[in-house]
Amino acid sequence: MAIIEDPLAIGAGDDASQTVARPLGDLTRPQISGSWKDWLSTVDHKKIGIMYGAAAMFFFVIGGSEALLIRLQLATPNGTVLSPDVYNQVFTMHGVTMIFLVAMPMAAAFANYLLPLQIGARDVAFPRLNALSFWVFLFGGLFLNSAWLLGGGADGGWFNYAPNSTVTFSPSHGIDFYALGLQITGIASLVSAINLITTVLNMRPKGMSMFRMPIFTWMNLVVQFLLLFAVPVISVALFELTFDRLFDANFFNTEAGADPLLWQHLFWIFGHPEVYILILPSFGIVSEVIPVFSRKPIFGYSFMVFSGVAIGFMGWGVWAHHMFVSGIGPISVAAFSLSTMFIAVPTGVKILNWLATIWGGRLRFTTAMLFAVGLISMFTIGGLSGVTHSIAPADTQQTDTYYIVAHFHYVVFGGTLLGFFSGFYFWWPKMFGYMLNERVGKMNFWLQIVGFNLTFGPMHILGLQGMSRRIDSYDKGFGFDLWNLVATVGAFILAAGIAIFFVNIAISHRQWKAAGRPNPGPDPWDARSLEWMTASPTPEHNFDEEIVVESLDEFWHRKYGYDEDHKVVRIATSEEVAQDGSNTNVHLPSPSYFPFVLSLGFPIIGYGLIFSLWLCIPGAALVVYGMVGWIFEHPDDPNAAHGHDEDHDDHDPDAIEAGDVTEAGDAIEAGDTGELVGAGQTTETEA
């Protein structure tokens, strides 16, 4: 182990004489990029975003397979594809996977990749923390799904009401995996929220006031605040449930006097903001895509921002609409019914503003635009059925039926997921340096839209005809047969549509290679915001020079201006405006293995809590080791990423150097804000 002298002293950077050999042993930062070690230790927000996306897609396939199993079981009356016990696990895991391991991480993927770029920053405020949140999420998700191999998945429904979730009624370990797994992924969300809020509030460039940020950035900012306050609530609920199940506590034990509605309140105080967490990122995506392919700015930028913020605030006041029939009393029901109705207003404003953006525009229906426009209609259906739920008396007939299942699939699939697909097609060239095939993309879209509507449209009818949700089978004679069969057929069409997306990636990549890897250029869509002002794929250091912002849609305004008749005229081409990525004298946040190492400890603690408390010791040890290594690791490896040390004179004075400490000891403006700067240590690097 190394001798570390004065680890907390802030160095002036001239103690090159104090060299320490391999202080971190095998966890010394890698110097080579592109290998698996690079991905494991990266703190680059773009790579982290891509990993989030890949992981979310992996879980999407799992959750989608669970959905197809559900549909197979329910295709005919008295189905025998799944036993009741397995069915209960499948529908629970489908819900948990899709919400926590697909929708939220996919939004994180887009937010991580794009937020720093949209605000012209080098990276997020806390790059290592960013990596931590990805690895914690991944391990939490894998831990949760490992339940399948270790006694069965959680089987209490995705909202897992007590007392059914207590050990008496759910004796298998599935719900323990649920409770611990979601506490682990909750850490990821909270860490990420703190990181992105700090980034957006502190790291915007000169001239970018809050009201010159893109709508996508705004929506994600609101989401991070929602996460910050909502995730602790569910963590508390899960913590209490864990204690009930593993250590005989009585939080949810009605026989011991617990209030049986406690779980419901805690869950839904999280759960309702959660659904806005799920939808606002996609609202942000669509608010970027539609103006580009309408050749008009977003209609009513202020209203779009305010309505997003309003949704964020109002979302806290409606949770008990999930409890209209739980016996909370008529006054509470009336109050929440009213508050729920009014949250439709800001959402309606957005729909109308998007339509007004399209109206009178020059519309180009690329695949991204198709998905975005699809979202408008599909989300409208989901939103309208939501308004019918807000009418508490009517909800007493609708709640817990397939009418609700229809509603939330229309808003989450028709809203959140269609938004993500729009984002994929839109930002793919920026992220990966090639275009996705548009013809295959259109097939992708149409199959999805048709399959999606065939699957979930009939569920409105099924619900209003009395089909209860979460039933593993139904009898003949209730009138459910036809529409369930239609829904199953639709589900397979939808699955085919989604499969085509993966096929499209393969085809597009192959076509690109066959054509000699043509670069799509910085701005294939003639877009509006700063992320397009770089080469494609985005260079590792993002921007060559700091951007001074003078308006909303800054990039667009550098390409276009107005003449005397207020007609749009071109000022410059995209290539002229975009930064080409040639500045290599940029000091980047240094990679680190410690987020990965730290994260590994959490699932081990989880397994320990479930199976054998002794396992918690190595798990906790890993967490502590990860933290200690992280703290003592020099956050700013002077030899990393650009290959030269402090004493060089081809220093580009305009380049922003993250990790720079000026002679006066001024704080660095990007990268490792707030982290300790170690005392002038240099590491003897390995070749």
Place this chain on the structure above:
Amino acid sequence: MTRNTPSARTVFRFVAVVAGALVLASCSEAPLDTLGPDLAGPEARDIGWFMTWMLWICYGVFFAVLGITLYSWRKFRIKTDEYEEGDWPEQIHGNTTAELAWTAAPAITLAVVAVFTLGLHASLNSNDENAIELIVGDEQVAWEPEVVVIGQQWWWEYQYHFGDVDLVAQRVENLPTTGPIITTATQMVIPVGEEVELEVTSRDVIHSYWIPSLNGKRDAVPGRQSAPWKLQADEPGVYFGQCTEFCGLSHARMRMQVIALPMAEFQDWVTSQMQGVALGDADQAYVDALVAGETPAPENSMQRGIATFRSKCASCHLMDNVADDLFSPEEVRKQLVAGVAPNLTHFSSRTTFAGGIRNVYDPETLEFNANELRIWLQDPSAVKANYVEPASDGDVRMRGMPNLGLSQIEIDDLVGLLESAGEKPSEQIIRETGVE
């Protein structure tokens, strides 16, 4: 004409298909339907009327949004694959007046909806003071129709208390078990045209009581009596229900029916429910002897059935005048998590069993469905998934009915006993209970 433009014809066809499908859907048999003309409960009708209005408003809004979208698609779409340089529409950034208008308009619409909502909500949560005159046992009582509805995995129990008991304040386990009470299961019998107040609760996890053609649902929450709910049926008949809060393994197989009887028939029902199983003289003597501690030999199937019931079933199930001397709530609580099993005294006065999923009488032949009952008694787990294997952590209590390992003779005898336990319901009721 560019490709992929949805023409007016296509849109019209789409609308026609959707509308037609909805019409079709309402024509087919749907006993749990929440809309449509056949709702028997005034609450369900009020909700249905409101919902129908809301659905039309929703269709209107949706088709307006879709219409604007498709129209824009048609009108503003560029004719080429890529944009032409210089082809820019007017760069409108917004229109505050319009935006304020389309913030205000939905808000005002919703405010109007809210007023109607509050009205309906108030009416659903009101309770009228309606007492009906009933003869219960030997006494004339003025009964305000009120039933305690108790859910447990995976069946419903009902308690009618005709004495002066505050059902809201008392916890379920403190309610009287003797006196002018009726305890029954699965099917709640109510008088036609009367508002019946329900105190819905649970003995284990959260369930939900829902009879769609009469009213919305109300969760059965353990440890508390939720704010009272109500049901009223304006026509005599059988009304179907389904547990609608996920409650574990056999949530899908936890059903119930409400049977509405005209007042006179309701009175008859009450009278017969107040009595134990009616036995012939010889069988009655046999029972009396068993109760006294003697061990007479059974002489016929009925007496064998009584003996089998007392030895195999009475530790959980109460059957008045056959095995009530053996019944002990503490014993039941040791065997079952819920602590209660269905009261079987009037088994054959009901038209469904096993949690409302099997017919007691064949709806077509009107005969007692001995076969269905035999299958159940043979192996309940095969009919309805349950937890009856001994738990590994030392808690041996079961959830659901175990396989008792009954022989064919025992099963046949029990079937005979159960057929005699209770008065056969009317033809109409049997026919209307068509459950597969």
